[in-house]
Structures are given as structure tokens and as C-alpha cells.
Amino acid sequence: MASTGKACVFYREGNDWFCNAGLPSDIAVEVDGVCFHLHKFPLVSKCGKIENLLEDSQSKHGETFYTTLSEFPGGPDMFLAAAKFCYGARVELAPRNVVMLYCAADYLEMTEEYGEENLLAKCENFFHKNVLCNWKDCILALQSSDPAILRAEKLQILSKSLNSLSMMACTDPSLFGWPMMMYGTLQSPGGSILWNGINTGARIRSLESDWWFEDVSYFSVSLFERLIQTMKARGMRPENVAGAIMYYTRKYLPGLSRWQSGQSGKSRSVTSFSMTPATIDQRVLLESIEKLLPEKKGKSFCRFLLGLLRVAMILDVSQLCKDSLERRVGMQLDLATLDGLLIPTYSDSDTLYNTDCVERIIQHFLSLESSVTWFSPSSFDLETSSPSGSLQKVSKLIDSYIAEVAADVNLKPDKIRSLVDSLPESSRSFHDGLYRALDIYFKETRGEPKLCCHVIATNEFGLQ
Template sequence: MACMKLGSKSDAFQRQGQAWFCATGLPSDVIVEVDEMSFHLHKFPLLSRSGVLERLIAEASDDGEEGCVIQLSDIPGGAKAFELVAKFCYGVKLELTASNVVHLRCAAEHLQMTDEYGEGNLITQTEIFLNQVVLRSWKDSIKALQACEDVLAHADNLHMVKRCIESLAVKACTDPNLFGWPMTDRGPMQSPGGSMLWNGISTGARPRNASLDWWYEDVLSLSLPLYKRLISVMESRGIKEEIIAGSVTHYAKRFLPGLNRRQSMSGEHSTRLVAVAIASAPSEEEQKHLLEEIDGLLPMQKGVASTKILFGLLRTAMILRASPACVSNLEERIGMQLDQATLEDLLLPTFSYSMETLYNVECVQRILEHFLVLDQATGGASPCSVDDGQLMGSPSLTPITMVAKLIDGYLSEVAPDVNLKLPKFQSLAGAIPDYARPLDDGLYRAIDIYLKAHPWLTDSEREQLCRLMDCQKLSLEACTHAAQNERLPLRVVVQVLFFEQLQLRTSIAGCFLVSDNLDGGSRPLRSGLMGGGPNEGGWATAVRENQVLKVGMDNMRMRVSELEKECTSMREEIEKLGQGKGVWRSVPRKFGLKIKSQMCSAQEGSVSDQKAAEKTKERRNGKHMRNLSVDG
């Protein structure tokens, strides 16, 4: 730390208990009392440097009392600052540093120690040191600003706080690699050119480059009011919002221990950091006030702060019962970048005794609403479209699809909670637009878990819940599971069977198309093989692929046959029920079984036609072989 030496005389001050004495050989003729300390001094050195002391000494002498006693109870910096002032008046050697210059400057102003009472007085000396030494150094400016906290009102009147903050803001906004400061301030082991020295010899090694967050740790020593003023000046100077947000969150981690509990920390250094944080942790009320101030300092912009940090702030705000405005702002910030969150982030426990659910579903609902509003405002487009009941195009991982997948996973986690009411579950699941889910497998899983955990739901409530998913958007595996799921309403099972058979029919038709293309392309391969051409390997490959396709088609035919049997059996059971009660006679038509029957008949016709075509082809091949034998 830089310093400036004043005075030339040896130190003649001696302390005895709560009193200071100046051993100059002359008896003391004035006593100056500051707080609980008394200074036994001489009048002339004091009144020749200070206008206030000159006036007070004159007033005390006019009273005619024995001994001149002066009370200085309001001097900035207290007894420690006046001790340095007294040494300066006597010309004793002392050092001005970044830590004491603020107190001395305020005390000199308070005592009117101007050049009128002596050339090169204390005001002039402290101003020179401030402007030429302290404000040119980052670390010294930090120390001086810290010292301003003890005499904040006096330092503000002298614009010392403003000057220190301006100096820090300028340095923080400038790339430190351009000038080699502040972390590379010139020291005894560094040459003027910036290279490191070993035993006074330049090694040519340069200090490592500094990142843009080099100043985060240094400003942690500032109190919240001074830190807020520093951040405000930095913003006015155009520093990037990402850098501001990084500093604010770093400051929050230092004084909000709750933010560090969810982070994995290991090693001796991490243990020491945790111990320091716990030892210096402020009270809950102070943490609450700090959190609300941090919320005001964070820029309201997407991506400037990590989603995990924002969730940590929100969780801490709920624990500390911060103001509703603070909680709402944090929810809005998270909603702006919900697509960057993880399932673990969303699992916010309920900290209120009035809510029965294990997780705060209502908070997640509000966060999702903020995201959807922003997505609509920015023109969020559908990642895929539906045409004639079929999904067209391949969905991309857009933010809305990522959020839909995240919410489906969250619903699966909260579904086992028996206290989660059906309207809350439906509201959160139904908030996602239809186009955001390319497949409804995740939603089906969440609904199935909810039905299993809530077996007391009525049939109407089950049907109402199942309307949230689109059976047409279930994968083949999900359809197979749903068709055998006893927890689903009968109407939903019939719909699932219908769409499952539709998917199988489409797949079989596609396989037939591929097979026909292979058969059409086999003729030139066969002719090439008979002619001894180079297509022998291609023909063998085509034959193997055709065999694989035929095996696949046989498996599909068996699956279609099983589904037809299940459909026929279900139809017979429903008809039996309809014979007992007239109200059930309309059930087959209502549940779409007529369509199912037509579907099965059409499928049977398709399979029969295919078998007939195969037999015709075999007869033709046999006739052709007989003709070849006769010709031979």
C-alpha cells in the first residue's frame, strides 16, 4: 500500500493509560479531551495550525480558569485521528496511507487546518495524497472508500465518496490487460515494463491476463449502501449488464449463506469459505433486506444471471419471507429463461404452513405463465404441425418444446402427492400449448402416476383428466402400455387401440411400398448376375434386405391379428352388456367401435389381397420354370 511521509522530528509522544503526553521538556498548558482520551499538549503548535483550536483556546483562556481544557467530542475519526493531527502540528514523522487519509482529511476540514494557518497545512497535504496516489490505484481507492464508511456524512460533504467511486468505476470499465492494473500494480518484484523480476533480473515473464470479473472479490469488502452506489455509477458508464449481474450475484453469495448450501463444495479452500460465510452471516432481517436490494440491482434482462442462481435467490426469498414484489420479480426473471432450467431447479419446497402440497406448484405455474407470455410476445412459432391427424415435420428443440418436456417431468414428480388437487394438476398440464408437445408420452406418464396415486377419482374426473393428452400423439410403445392400462377409462382405451392400429397399418403400408420398390429393382440386378456382371454383391444385399423386411411384415401381421382379436372380444363384451341394459346399446357407436370394425375389415381385406397376390406370383413362376424345362 502506497504511503506519504510527513514531518521530520522523532516521535516524542508517550501514552500512559488513557492519556497522551508530549515530552518536549516544557510543561503542558492545554488539555484536549477526545472521547475517553486526553492529550496533554502545548497551545502554540495547535493554534498555529488550526483555526478551530485557536478559537477554543482563546475562549478557554478568557474564562480565567486554571488549566486550559478543550472538549472535542465530534471530531471525525475520534481519538485516533486527533493523535495524528497532533503529531502533524508538532512536525513529528507520520505516514499518510489509504486507510487513514480519509479520517485525516475530514478531521483537518473540521479543525480548519487551511494554508491560512500555515503553508502546506494538513488539508493541502491530504488532498495531494488523495489525488496523486490513492485515486490512481484500485486497491488504495478500495481502502479509502472503506474508510469513508466510518465518517460517511463528512466524506460525502467533501465529495470523497464520489471521487473514490468514480475512480473505481473508471478502472472497472477498462480492460486491465491494457495498462497492467489493478491486480498487476507495480511492486518490488516487477519491472516498469511489467515483466517479473527474479533477484532484480528481468525474466521476460508477463503477468497472466485478467478476466472481466477481476474486481468481484475486492468490492465484497464494501457495505451495501456504498456497493449500490458503485454499481449505479458503473451502469451509468455503460458497463455490460452481464458483468454487473455477475458482481451482484457474487455479492449475494457472500452475504446470503443459503445460496451456497445447494452447491457442492470440497477441499480445504471450500471448507474455509463456508466457515467464513457462517461466521460472518448477517441476521435474517439483514439478509431479507439485502435480498430485496439485490433484486433491485439485478438487470431485468434474459440471460444476464444463471438460472440456478435465480432459483437460489427465489428459494431464499421464500424462506426469509421477502416482500411479494421481490418474489414476483424473481419469478418473472426465471420465467424469461425457463428453457434453461432443470427439473431439480423446479422442485421448490413449500415453505408456508397454509399450503398442503409438498412442492410449490403454484409458483411453478406463475413462472410458466411468465414464460408463455414472453414466448407469445416474441412470436413463438409451432415446432411442428398436424395435418389430417398425422404429425408433419420433425420437431426441433425450440424453447417451448424444452419447457414442455420440463413441465411434463415436473408433473411426474409432483403427481404422487396425494394432497395435490386435480384442478392444480390440470391447470399446470393444460397451460402448455398443443403444438409444444411433439409427443404426449411424458404427459401420459404423469397422468398415469396421478391416477395411481389418486384411486378415489370418479369416472368423470378420470375422463376429464385424460382429455389433456392426445391419443394420436402417443408413440407405439405408449399405446401398447395404455391399451393394457386398467386405470384409464374405457373410452380412452378404445381410442388408443384405434390409433395404435392406424399406426400399424401405416407402417405396414410403408413396408409394402419399400418391398415393391426392391422387387422392381431386382430385375436388372438378376440379369446382371446371370450375365456375370459386377452386380452380384448388390443382388445378394437386396435379397438379404428383402428377407429382413418380410420378417418384419410377418411380425406386424401377427400383431394386427392380435389386435383384431382383442377388438372383437371387446365388442362382444360390450354387446353382452348392451343386451342387459338398453342404455348400453348405443355404446359401440358412441365409442367409435363401428369405425374400429370397419378398420379391422379393411385390414383383413388388405391382408387377404396380399396373400392372393403372392399365390398368383408363385403360380406364374412355376409355369415359367416348366416352360424353361420343356425348351431344354
């Protein structure tokens, strides 16, 4: 078999591949419905998997051996590349194909036992020397790993790539000893722009801590989740973790933009990447993202959480996810705004707004507010206040909320009373806002002022 002479030509006829090696095929390998009519010798000389299959078979010498390789990493395309390698053809390794070829070589057991510089070793060397040390290549390799994620995990491709990305994202890029290609501009370690490898002396602005958000937003939900967990374990600041999560979520939940005015992520140019956005199940995304959110508070973060809660109700995610989002909002209710709190009723209820949800958020605030810490002052627009000041801010917010929902003619008096009683009496120094809210309710309900008075008369700051 001429596997070391001139390279054999592979050609396709319909759903079958053939090799013009000058000898009739004596082995047929099927991968995902595509049949490869090849020769035993070149495959057995490189692939332990094929050798073992032949040894276990009862086929006689000279008979064509038929086998099916189920769940082959990368499908027919990767098997074709591995087969060509067995016939002596050169395989071009690149960040976009190295992971799948690595997994394919592992599947076929193309180890050094079956020839020096076998495909598995070549892929392993390329991955460690060329991919792990380069941000862009690591991103591309990880994005291509989804079809064979379990085998990539077994080979530690996933963990090594995630650790490498985490290290680079947690470190000032100017400290690295190699150029970094980001957003189409090649930079020297000192930050100067390079042209054809020549230092032009021109400077670019310092990279912000969010320089990597857009790149990782092309990952699938499961891959993004693993990356964030790895970054947390490495000690990344909660502000950067939250920023990446918010950027990723806004990209795949367009409905968030309605309640995130002025909060959308910065647009990045990724001309050097040419990546395709992941296909995302929005419910899976939201339920996964909620678990990643840091236990912190900040004004922009609170607005994001309220928007996330609205979308969660629209998508009807798990009750556990909705409960957790309500708790997170409650932890920073003093930073909420009225428009963010006006959550519509997305069920068959006659009322316009979900007052039950707001009541639960208030209860979380009263029980958890003092236990949550702030994001650092350098990130998110913060406005710290004392616990007593926070309680007064919330009381004013809830009085404004009652005034807004009071115009709903279907809102029952007991709901008004429940909202009024949700905060302790000491939270209100003045009751002007509450009087205004009740006045609006009396005018809108018209036929029930006596009933309203009866419901709220027992409260010391009720109608006099």
C-alpha cells in the same frame, strides 16, 4: 510552546491522553469517551474548528477549556493522529488511513488558512497522487471509508475512487502506463513479471475480465452497490456486471452453493491486500443485489436466479424483492432445469413444493419472454432458440415438474389442473409427459381418481 522543536511525546493513562510539552494542559477534548489533555496554542494554530469553539466559549484566560467532538471521523485514533500533527509530529499517510485522516482534517477545518501544508492539503495531495492511480490502494482506501461514508461523499472521495476503479475495471490493464500490483505479482504494463524492478522477460497469462471480482467482494453492500452503479454508468458490459454480482453474492450467501454446483467463483490469492471481508446482513444484501441485476438471460444466470429465489424465501425478504426475482426467472424459464424449479414450501403449507410460485413464473414467461435479450455468446453457456421452441421446452419442463410434484399426497387436484392450464394448448405437440404426470398423481392419491378425472376432464388432452 515548543511545537517546532523536538516532537512532544504523547502518553496514555487509563482513558486519558496527555502530552509532555512542559506546560500544564489548558484544553480537554473528549472523543468517543476518550479525553485528550492538550494545549490551546498548537491546536488553534492548525484547527479552525477548535479556534471557533474557543471564540464562542465564555472561558476566561488561564482556565481549562472543555469540549466534546461528537461523531468524529475515525474516533480517538484519528484525533490523536491529527493532534500529533498539530504538535509538529510527522503523520505517515497510507491507503488504509488517508480517507479517515482526510475526513478528520476536514472536520477540524485544518485548511491552508491555518498554516501552509496543513493536514487537509497533505491528505488531499496524497489521495490524488498516490491512491486514485493505483488499483490496490484505491481498494484499500475505499474499504476504510465506511465509518465516515457521509463525509467521504461530501469531499467527493467516494465518487472519485469509484470512478477510478470503474475506469480501470472497464479497461484492459495492459493499456495502463503504470505497473499494477495484483494478487501479489508486480507486472510491467506489457505483462512481464518484474523482480526488484527488473523485467525478467517471463510472461503471465492474459488477465480475464473477472480479475477484479475478488477484490471488490470485500466491500460493504452499500459500497459494492455504488460501484456497480458507477460501472453501469460507465458502460461496462452486462456480462461482467452480472459476473461480479454473482461472485459477490455467492461469497456472502453460502446457501446458494447448494443449487450452484460447479458455479462457484474462482479462488483468488490476495496476499498483497490482507483485507477483512465485510460484515453483511444477508437480507439487506439480497434485496440490494436484486435491484442491480441486469435484464438479460443466460443458462448459468437463470440457475443463479433460481437459487437466489430460494434463499429469498428462506430469509423472508420483502414481497417486492421476491416478486421481482420471480419475474426475472420467468423471463428465461426456457433455460431452467427441473431441479432448479423444485422450490420447497418454506411456509406452514402441507405441500412439499411451492407450486403457486411456479405458476407465477410461468405467467411471467408467457408475458415477458420475447422482450428480454441474451448475454453475449462469449459469456455464460448460451443456447438460443426460437420463441416457439422456447414454449415447447417450457411445456416439457412443466410436464416433468408436474410428474415430480404429483407424488406429494397433499397436493390437491385443483393445483394439478391449475399447473396443466398454465400453458396454452398449442405448447404441447405430444402429451406423453402430461399423461405420465397424471398417472403418477392417480396412483399416489389413490382415493381420489374420480375427483381427479372431474377436475381435468374438460381439457382436450385429458384422460380419454
